Amino acid sequence: MATTHTEITIKKSKLRKRVAPKYDKAAALFLLPWLIGLVGLTIGPMIASFYLSFTHFNLLQDPKWAGLSNYKQILTADEYFTTSLRVTAIYVVSSVPFRLAFALFVALLLNRKIKGIGIYRAAYYIPSLMGGSIAISIMWRNIFGETGLVNKALHVFGIHGSAWLGDPHYALYVISLLSVWQFGSTMVIFLAGLQQIPESYYDASAIDGASKLQQFFKITIPMLSPVIFFNLIMAVIEGFMQFTQAFVITNGGPINSTLLFALYLYQKAFTDFQMGYASALAWLLLILVGILTALLFITSKFWVHYESGEE
Template identity: 55%
Template sequence: MNQDSAIPVSKLMKSTKTKKLKNHSYAPLAGYLFISPWLIGFVILTVWPMVQSLYYTFTDFSLLSPPRWVGMQNFKEISEDRYFYNSLKVTFTFVLTSVPGRLIFALLVALLLNKKIKGISFYRTIIYLPSLIGGSVAVAVLWKNIFGINGFINHIVPLLGIEPKNWIGTPGTALGTLVTLSVWQFGSAMIIFLAGLKQIPSELYEASDVDGASRLRQFFTVTLPLLSPVIFFNLIMSVINSFQSFTAAFVVTNGGPLNSTEMYALYLYQKAFATLHMGYASALAWILLVIVAIATAINFIASKYWVFYENDAGGRR
């Protein structure tokens, strides 16, 4: 090689470093370019409506006239609104009854579907199918007919010695029909539980068999502790979804009878689109956000006492 044509090592290293820096500078730009459709949609459809809603919270806005600033007046009216407190009572009752029922039922079904039997995949599919349409208006209408005065339930309860009644039209039982519908929509939680059960090492069950542990003891000492992170995840998602429950209450009972099923989300909807009090409804929406955030925070704080992780020291979070 001619000495004059040789490229100095320092110059070659500098050129290579420059190319790497150029390539590195383009990498984040390419990433943002690919996610830009989602970012644009997130800003336009989520962030901006939230900012507007926060502003409307402090205004008197009816959609038919420009918003008028009223400060904390909406929150003052809410504090004196008995229907607001009734919707809170109904919603908390619904959450505290439907969430445990759904999780327990989903876990029991997942345990049954975790067996190695012939055709188990078919059974899993059949059981999960209702969850694909579980939150739809069609299912809510079907549920209304099932629990109606001439519905299917009133044809079978006499066999159990129970007198037929209008389950939806009676204040004492109307909310129970919505809770039953929520528990029936267990498919999503069941699939997640089933995935969690598949991750539990079979060696632990074999070791407990050697120690003479019964199936019930294995459930409480092996299955539940190792499944606790999955239970926690399902709990958080179920609580959030239950606080926002709307379709069933709107279609099946429309808040009746005597406001016994007037969920918080339904009351918010009525204030926003029935009476056109958008400012008032915006304040209700932000109160709901705070309630859900507090409930979620309480669950996270309490989780350190019952959620166990395999890779943590001592097995405890």
């Protein structure tokens, strides 16, 4: 008698039950280190931080429940919170556009078929590997010091340079300039996006008489807009999390002109030992970055174009 469709389905189901557990166990074994890290280093600390944000905790005594008092104080009575938000906003606005523009410019230069182009690409990527380190921050502090390399170079032309890091009008922009210098990773992503644009688009537009500038604005920018959007999101998030440069170069000074939000959070946690208060600051930062990211996603439908036609 011929085997019915139902019998075949039942046999396949039984076979799947016998084979699947072996693969499930192997997959679980390989995922175990990642799961341990996710729970122990991400989810666990986040839950603890959320709880501590509602407490008074000085690292030496047990946390004491405080309800919403930390959040209330931050939003209504903490002038340094407002200052750090303003400084961070200026930092993001002054560094992110220039970083993206410079990274795109370098990516366009490196998107050429010339001999040894791989060496040039590696050389331009190196700053992103070292830019966030303590050593580079110390070097930057020395370069822009009152007797640093920048002022010595200006002195050759008879210009008396400012004490860049000691002047509240310039200190934050010096740190922003270091962020622009760390364009390597952004440049690599732009370069990958440029290499995905078909050459036929440029050839067809050239036949129609389009100039290089027209090709850039009519082909390159629209085709690259998803990559620009991705880099913009990552740069904004990174800007609000920036800490090392401000901590090493100026430590928030002069006159709190470089008091970035992450640096203020660190000071509250490990200088003033107000861990509960710092946890509340961290969650407010998360909410703020989430809102900004959502706004960028909302506005993306007006300027981000996908080849499939979806926006």
